[in-house]
Amino acid sequence: MKNQLIREVLNDSLFKKFDIVDWGCTTDPRPVTWEHFSAWVEKGHNGILKYLEGDRKEKRESIKNYFPEFESALVFQFSYADQKFALDNFYNSSESNGLKVAGYVMGFDGVDYHHVLKERLDAIGKLIQAVDPEVEYKISLDIHPVLERDLAYRAGLGFFGKNSMFISKSKGSFFLLGSLLLSKDYDFESKPIETDHCGSCTRCIDACPTVAIDPNTRTIISDKCISTYTIELFKDLGEAPVGMENSDGEVFGCDICQDVCPWNKRLLRINRDVDREESKSETYQSIMDFFLKRPIAKIIEDLEALSNRKFQKLFFGTPLQRTGRVGLLKNIRFFSNKSKKS
Numbered sequence: 149m150k151n152q153l154i155r156e157v158l159n160d161s162l163f164k165k166f167d168i169v170d171w172g173c174t175t176d177p178r179p180v181t182w183e184h185f186s187a188w189v190e191k192g193h194n195g196i197l198k199y200l201e202g203d204r205k206e207k208r209e210s211i212k213n214y215f216p217e218f219e220s221a222l223v224f225q226f227s228y229a230d231q232k233f234a235l236d237n238f239y240n241s242s243e244s245n246g247l248k249v250a251g252y253v254m255g256f257d258g259v260d261y262h263h264v265l266k267e268r269l270d271a272i273g274k275l276i277q278a279v280d281p282e283v284e285y286k287i288s289l290d291i292h293p294v295l296e297r298d299l300a301y302r303a304g305l306g307f308f309g310k311n312s313m314f315i316s317k318s319k320g321s322f323f324l325l326g327s328l329l330l331s332k333d334y335d336f337e338s339k340p341i342e343t344d345h346c347g348s349c350t351r352c353i354d355a356c357p358t359v360a361i362d363p364n365t366r367t368i369i370s371d372k373c374i375s376t377y378t379i380e381l382f383k384d385l386g387e388a389p390v391g392m393e394n395s396d397g398e399v400f401g402c403d404i405c406q407d408v409c410p411w412n413k414r415l416l417r418i419n420r421d422v423d424r425e426e427s428k429s430e431t432y433q434s435i436m437d438f439f440l441k442r443p444i445a446k447i448i449e450d451l452e453a454l455s456n457r458k459f460q461k462l463f464f465g466t467p468l469q470r471t472g473r474v475g476l477l478k479n480i481r482f483f484s485n486k487s488k489k490s
């Protein structure tokens with residue numbers, strides 16, 4: 149009975165409201181790719197991402213290490229594909245200054261998805277608790293010690309691409325994953341495990357400017373990845389990944405290995421008639437106006453003149469806060485130096 153009522157809560161209008169393009173469930177707390185992940189860390193491929201080592205690595209071996217009451221997970225795919233494609237239209241326009249931020253940055257009106265999706269997941273958790281007050285839940289959203297791609301795989305939502313992205317045949321890869329870990333199993337119908345759909349394609353591997361994809365293991369060598377350098381490295385230590393000079397203005401995150409993927413191109417093609425407008429939100433526009441439309445020299449001048457505190461205030465609640473003023477200056481100077489050299 150409760151199963152039925154909760155199933156009714158998880159309805160299409162809720163999913164539409166929250167940009168959820170697919171969802172699934174799994175009851176197994178143990179990742180099937182644990183050995184794969186562990187070997188990646190043992191090889192040191194996590195690089196500067198020290199939070200994936202030691203205890204925090206071990207915790208990922210079972211969801212029960214994070215949430216002992218775990219009985220099932222509801223895994224959601226939150227799409228930002230439309231805003232990503234609108235952003236690409238902007239990059240191709242004469243208004244663009246040539247700098248790029250990753251699609252997910254602008255995908256939630258310029259607001260940090262950790263805030264937006266946490267609210268959505270909490271709202272769903274509360275709806276479930278309204279039906280079953282005894283159920284407890286915990287959120288898994290990026291920063292929690294859960295192998296999220298593995299969880300989504302077990303929920304039958306897609307496959308692991310050679311670019312290491314979790315890909316859905318019908319939704320591409322421009323979505324984020326977020327899950328509700330529940331202390332009960334409602335016995336929802338499960339989806340079959342998806343098979344690999346990369347075939348002989350190597351487009352992502354060929355397109356990665358820094359050769360960060362290890363084709364044998366389908367993993368990323370973190371320190372070579374532009375995403376790591378531009379988001380996770382907050383100081384200017386003078387060493388950008390070799391090959392970054394061949395990238396295309398990526399100053400916060402990188403979408404290159406997804407842009408070339410046929411599964412995203414297909415999504416764009418089948419939805420070609422969708423009217424994609426840029427968000428009108430103030431936060432979105434403030435990032436566009438400051439970073440993506442003005443001459444690069446002027447951006448550098450303004451960032452140099454700002455205090456760290458003022459920067460944090462200006463970009464409060466956006467993904468850019470993570471890297472901060474100094475980290476962004478490092479990234480933007482890289483492209484300024486590059487264009488001076490060429």
Ligand code: B12
Binds near residue numbers: 180289315366
């Ligand atoms: C650390 C991290 C990073 C690191 C390392 C990325 C990486 N690929 O390992 C850096 C900073 C580089 C990064 C970059 C990005 N990230 Co990130 N990141 C994470 C984080 C926190 C952990 C990932 C991790 O453990 N990596 C280690 C590898 C070994 O594990 P994995 O990525 O889960 O990959 C699994 C599959 O590769 C699988 N597998 C694949 N092939 C095969 C083959 C065999 C035989 C087997 C057994 C297994 C297997 O096994 C792995 C272990 O489960 C997750 C959130 C989370 N808690 O999981 C987000 C996450 C993976 N990131 C995400 C995003 C959006 C990005 C970026 C697109 C952001 C951007 N635009 O710049 C890029 C994409 C780069 C890329 N091509 O992967 C999303 C991905 C959503 C999706 N559709 O896949 C996640 C899930 C966050 C979220 N909640 O949505 N990220």
Ligand code: SF4
Binds near residue numbers: 357359374375404
């Ligand atoms: S995100 Fe960019 S740098 Fe990282 S693996 Fe993909 S293409 Fe290479």
Ligand code: SF4
Binds near residue numbers: 309347349353408410
């Ligand atoms: S570009 Fe090709 S090889 Fe890479 S993830 Fe997409 S389908 Fe797989």
